[in-house]
Each structure stands twice: as C-alpha cells, then as structure tokens.
Amino acid sequence: MTGPDLPAWAAWIVVVLALTGAGFALTGALGLIRLKTFYERVHAPTLGATLGAALILAGSMLLLSLVEGHLVLRDTLIGLFITVTTPVTMLLLARAAAHRDRTEQNPKAPPEP
Amino acid sequence: MSRILPYPLLSAALVLTWLLLNAPPTPGSVLLALLVGLVVPAVMLALRPRPVRVRRPGTIARLTATVLYDMLRSNIDVAKIILGLRRGERRTGFISIPLDMRAPFGLSVLSIILTATPGTLWVQYDSHTGRLLMHVLDYTDGEEWVRRVKDRYERPLMEIFP
Numbered sequence: 001m002t003g004p005d006l007p008a009w010a011a012w013i014v015v016v017l018a019l020t021g022a023g024f025a026l027t028g029a030l031g032l033i034r035l036k037t038f039y040e041r042v043h044a045p046t047l048g049a050t051l052g053a054a055l056i057l058a059g060s061m062l063l064l065s066l067v068e069g070h071l072v073l074r075d076t077l078i079g080l081f082i083t084v085t086t087p088v089t090m091l092l093l094a095r096a097a098a099h100r101d102r103t104e105q106n107p108k109a110p111p112e113p
Numbered sequence: 114m115s116r117i118l119p120y121p122l123l124s125a126a127l128v129l130t131w132l133l134l135n136a137p138p139t140p141g142s143v144l145l146a147l148l149v150g151l152v153v154p155a156v157m158l159a160l161r162p163r164p165v166r167v168r169r170p171g172t173i174a175r176l177t178a179t180v181l182y183d184m185l186r187s188n189i190d191v192a193k194i195i196l197g198l199r200r201g202e203r204r205t206g207f208i209s210i211p212l213d214m215r216a217p218f219g220l221s222v223l224s225i226i227l228t229a230t231p232g233t234l235w236v237q238y239d240s241h242t243g244r245l246l247m248h249v250l251d252y253t254d255g256e257e258w259v260r261r262v263k264d265r266y267e268r269p270l271m272e273i274f275p
Contacts, residue, residue, distance in 0.1 A: 028231075031194075034197075035195070037205070040205055043191060043231050043250045044195060046191075046229065046230070047191060049229070050184050050229055050231065051184065051185065071136075077134070083229055087224060090228045090235075091228060091235060094234055094235070094236045094237075098236055112239075113209050113238065113242070113244040113245060
C-alpha cells in the first residue's frame with residue numbers, strides 16, 4: 001500500500017469518517033465516567049459499538065476499495081458480528097446488576113417486569 | 114427443507130461470508146464456499162437447532178431502515194446527553210412493556226435491536242407474563258416508549274417471524 005495512489009479527496013473522506021467514528025467512541029468512553037448509575041453507564045459504550053464502529057468501518061472499506069482497486073466488503077462482517085455479539089454481554093451485565101440490586105434490597109433496584 | 118439443504122438460510126449466509134472473506138471470488142473459492150455451505154449445515158443437523166422461518170422480505174427491509182434511522186438518531190441524542198449539550202432536566206427510569214410476541218427468534222431480534230440502540234437497554238423478560246423490563250436513558254414519557262417499541266419494532270417482527 002503506497003500513499004500517492006490515493007487521491008486527496010478520498011483521503012479526506014477517509015480521515016473524516018475515521019475521526020468522527022473515533023469521536024463517537026470517545027464520547028461513549030466519557031459517558032462511562034460522567035454518568036452516575038450502573039444502568040445509565042451501560043448505555044454509553046453502545047455509541048462506540050454502533051455509530052462509532054460503523055463510521056470507522058465505512059472509512060476502512062472506502063480506503064481498501066480504492067487501494068485494492070475493487071469493492072471490498074469484508075468489513076461489513078465485522079460490523080455484523082459486533083452488532084450480534086455486543087448485546088449478549090450487555091444483557092448478562094444488566095441481568096446480573098438487577099439480580100444484585102434486588103437481593104441487596106437496594107432502594108434503586110429495578111421493579112419486577 | 115430438503116435433506117441436502119436442511120437450513121437454506123444458514124447455507125446462504127455461510128456461502129456469502131466465505132465469499133466476502135475471500136473477495137474477489139475465483140472459481141476455486143466459489144467451489145470451497147459452496148462446499149462449506151453444504152457441509153456445515155449437515156453437521157449442524159446433529160445439534161437439531163429449531164428451523165427459522167422468515168416471511169415478508171419487504172417488511173424486513175422496512176424494519177432494517179427504521180432500525181438504522183433510530184440508531185443514528187439515538188446515537189446523536191445520547192452523545193448530546195453525555196457531553197452535557199442537552200438543555201432541561203433529564204430523568205432515567207425503568208419501563209415495563211407488555212409484549213404480544215412469543216416467537217423466540219422474534220424476541221431475540223428485538224433484544225438485539227433494543228440493546229444495540231444507545232438509550233434503551235433490555236433488562237429482563239418474563240416469559241410467563243410476557244412483560245419486558247427496559248431501562249431508558251431519557252425517560253420523557255413512559256407511554257411514548259411503549260408505543261414506540263410496539264409499533265416500530267414488535268409489529269413488523271411479528272409479521273416476519275410468524
């Protein structure tokens with residue numbers, strides 16, 4: 001992969017996509033610090049797993065497609081598997097937190113469904 | 114659901130995945146992809162997974178578009194909340210939603226949609242009462258959320274997974 005093969009306009013699009021995606025992921029990480037309760041915090045990292053990942057993958061696909069000279073769609077698989085697997089962790093964490101809060105009889109424990 | 118292709122959807126997904134990983138396709142990789150699509154589902158047969166039936170490709174496309182749009186919008190909303198750009202006070206809370214859907218695949222897709230969307234979190238589903246407990250980051254109006262989940266996601270999913 002050599003630099004000059006890539007036209008400047010394409011490089012700019014790739015840079016903007018990657019940086020915006022990284023910005024969303026960073027915002028998600030900030031949310032982990034800024035939000036107060038566990039249930040609020042779980043929402044924050046999803047930013048990096050959805051729009052953040054999508055923008056970075058779009059940039060990566062555009063770059064690889066231009067450099068390799070044909071349409072590269074491999075990265076969609078990364079997006080697909082992130083989308084399908086992340087909720088599993090989130091669900092387990094939420095269930096564990098709800099169980100702990102209820103057994104400890106925390107005043108902020110979630111109600112029964 | 115013939116003997117050669119017990120899970121046509123799984124076979125198609127495997128062939129597509131293999132081809133995407135080995136792009137651009139050559140005659141050799143296409144042959145290997147077809148082989149994987151034939152052999153792996155045959156091995157899966159030993160595990161006896163429940164066959165998936167999907168209907169209405171048009172509804173699937175519309176639901177996908179709805180989910181992508183909602184995901185984009187809620188990403189921006191949640192980013193605003195985190196960065197403190199949102200005016201006014203914000204309340205968070207739990208919402209209990211009575212679901213009519215009982216199909217397990219439909220429920221799993223709904224849980225993926227709700228959890229992958231920032232701002233909503235699937236906490237617990239009670240299969241006896243059919244009620245779902247959800248946590249929302251921006252609890253503006255409980256009824257509004259119930260309607261949103263039921264109209265935007267549950268109804269199309271019930272059409273797709275009968």
